[in-house]
Amino acid sequence: MKTILVMVLMMSLHQRVLVSAQECPSTHDLLNSLRQVEKMLAVHETSYQQGVRSLRKKISALHNSTMVIFKMGKNASCPKPDPPANGRRLGRVFGVGHEVHFLCKPGYELIGPRTRVCLESLKWSGQQPMCRRLNSTITSLASFTSDASSSAALSASPAASSPSPNSSPTSFTPSSSIRPSNCTHFLGSTHCTCDVGFTISGRDNNICTDIDECHLFPLAQPGRLCVHQCLNTPGSFHCVCPSGYSLAKDGRSCTDIDECENHSHNCTADQLCVNTFGGFQCMTVECPKTKNATYIQTSPMLCERTPCMLRDKKCTQAPSSISFHFLAVVSNMSAPRVLFRVSAARVVGDTLRFGLAGGRGRGHFSVQRSGRQTGTLLLVTPVKGPATLEAEVEMSELERNTLLGRYLTKVTLFVSPYMF
Structure with a gap:
C-alpha cells in the first residue's frame, strides 16, 4: 500500500517538474515537495x-471467547468408574478426553480393556473390565513381560526357580489365549489395540490372539529365546532348564x-566329588595293585611307587608315579582344543618323551610336545554327550636311550549331554 502511494506521489511530482521544465525548479521548491511527501507517508x-x-x-x-467455551466443555466429566473386583483403578480425573487404567491383583488376569476414555457423550469407552483368577499351573511360571507398546516386543524377567525339565508345555484354555481387544471410541473413530504378547485379529479387530513366541523363535534358530526349553504362556513365554541347572539372570540361559x-x-x-555340567560324579581314587610294583597314595590325587628291589627290571619299568585328574566339558565342544598339560619339574636324563599310553576313547585325543619339559593333551574331534572318556598321558625320562623313569597321568573327561 505504501509502495502504491509513493509511486502516485512521485508521478505527481514528475508531472509538476515537466510542466515547469522550462523554468528549472529551485532547490527550495524541491525540498518543499519532499516534505509534503514525507507528511503524507507519516499519515x-x-x-x-x-x-x-x-x-x-x-x-x-x-x-478469549473460544477458551471460555473450551473450559466450559472441559469441566464436563464422566461418572466415576468403579474398580474391578480383585483389582484397582488408576486415574483420578474423569473429564472429557481423560483416561483411566485398570490393574488386577497378583494371581488374576484382566478381561476387557485396560484403558477407558471419557467421551464427549460423557460415557466411558469400552466395557467395564473384570479380574479373573489365573490357572495355578500358569501362575507358578515366571513369565516374561515388557512395557513396550509393540505387541511383538519381548523382554526377560528372571525366575527364582525353574520347573522340572520333564514337565510338558502348559496347555491353555481358549479363554486365556484369546481375549477381547482394547478399543477406544473417540471423535467418531475406533482404535483397537492388544496387550503385549497378543496380536489383533477378527473381522472388526475385536479379538486378541496369543503369540506363540516359542514357535516363532525355535531352539535351532540363531535368535532363539531359550537355551534349552521354551514354554509358551498367555501373552508371554518362559524358559526352562534341565536338572542340574538354574535359570540365569537373563531369564534365558542356564547356569x-x-x-x-x-x-x-x-x-x-x-x-571325591567332581562337579560336571548338569550334575556331579563321586570318584574313588585307588592305587593300582600289580605283581611288579607296589604303590601307596601320597595325596588324594597321586600314587607313588615304592623303591624297587635291586635288579628288578619289571619294577623299574613300572610308572614311578600315577596322578589322577578329572575334567568336565560340554557336548560337541569345538576341536582341536587343549585339555591338559603335563610338565616335568626337572629333567634327569638327556631325553624327555610324551605319548598316549592307553585309555577309553583314544581316537579323540592326541599328545603334542609344547615345550622342552611340557607335553599337551589335545581333544582332536568333538564328542557328543553324554559320554565319559579316559586318556593316559605318559612322560618318560631317558639317558642314552635307557629308561630312567615313567610318569603316568590319567585324565577322565566327563562330557555333558548339553551344549551349555
Missing part, C-alpha cells in the same frame, strides 16, 4: 498501525549348579 503509516491494533484486539477477543560346592551331593567321605 498513512499511522492509519496502518491503528488498523493492525484493531485487528489484534478482535483476534484476542475471539481467542550349572555346583553340587560339590554347595554340598548337595551324596558322595561319601572317602569319595
Whole structure:
C-alpha cells in the first residue's frame, strides 16, 4: 500500500517538474515537495498501525471467547468408574478426553480393556473390565513381560526357580489365549489395540490372539529365546532348564549348579566329588595293585611307587608315579582344543618323551610336545554327550636311550549331554 502511494506521489511530482521544465525548479521548491511527501507517508503509516491494533484486539477477543467455551466443555466429566473386583483403578480425573487404567491383583488376569476414555457423550469407552483368577499351573511360571507398546516386543524377567525339565508345555484354555481387544471410541473413530504378547485379529479387530513366541523363535534358530526349553504362556513365554541347572539372570540361559560346592551331593567321605555340567560324579581314587610294583597314595590325587628291589627290571619299568585328574566339558565342544598339560619339574636324563599310553576313547585325543619339559593333551574331534572318556598321558625320562623313569597321568573327561 505504501509502495502504491509513493509511486502516485512521485508521478505527481514528475508531472509538476515537466510542466515547469522550462523554468528549472529551485532547490527550495524541491525540498518543499519532499516534505509534503514525507507528511503524507507519516499519515498513512499511522492509519496502518491503528488498523493492525484493531485487528489484534478482535483476534484476542475471539481467542478469549473460544477458551471460555473450551473450559466450559472441559469441566464436563464422566461418572466415576468403579474398580474391578480383585483389582484397582488408576486415574483420578474423569473429564472429557481423560483416561483411566485398570490393574488386577497378583494371581488374576484382566478381561476387557485396560484403558477407558471419557467421551464427549460423557460415557466411558469400552466395557467395564473384570479380574479373573489365573490357572495355578500358569501362575507358578515366571513369565516374561515388557512395557513396550509393540505387541511383538519381548523382554526377560528372571525366575527364582525353574520347573522340572520333564514337565510338558502348559496347555491353555481358549479363554486365556484369546481375549477381547482394547478399543477406544473417540471423535467418531475406533482404535483397537492388544496387550503385549497378543496380536489383533477378527473381522472388526475385536479379538486378541496369543503369540506363540516359542514357535516363532525355535531352539535351532540363531535368535532363539531359550537355551534349552521354551514354554509358551498367555501373552508371554518362559524358559526352562534341565536338572542340574538354574535359570540365569537373563531369564534365558542356564547356569550349572555346583553340587560339590554347595554340598548337595551324596558322595561319601572317602569319595571325591567332581562337579560336571548338569550334575556331579563321586570318584574313588585307588592305587593300582600289580605283581611288579607296589604303590601307596601320597595325596588324594597321586600314587607313588615304592623303591624297587635291586635288579628288578619289571619294577623299574613300572610308572614311578600315577596322578589322577578329572575334567568336565560340554557336548560337541569345538576341536582341536587343549585339555591338559603335563610338565616335568626337572629333567634327569638327556631325553624327555610324551605319548598316549592307553585309555577309553583314544581316537579323540592326541599328545603334542609344547615345550622342552611340557607335553599337551589335545581333544582332536568333538564328542557328543553324554559320554565319559579316559586318556593316559605318559612322560618318560631317558639317558642314552635307557629308561630312567615313567610318569603316568590319567585324565577322565566327563562330557555333558548339553551344549551349555
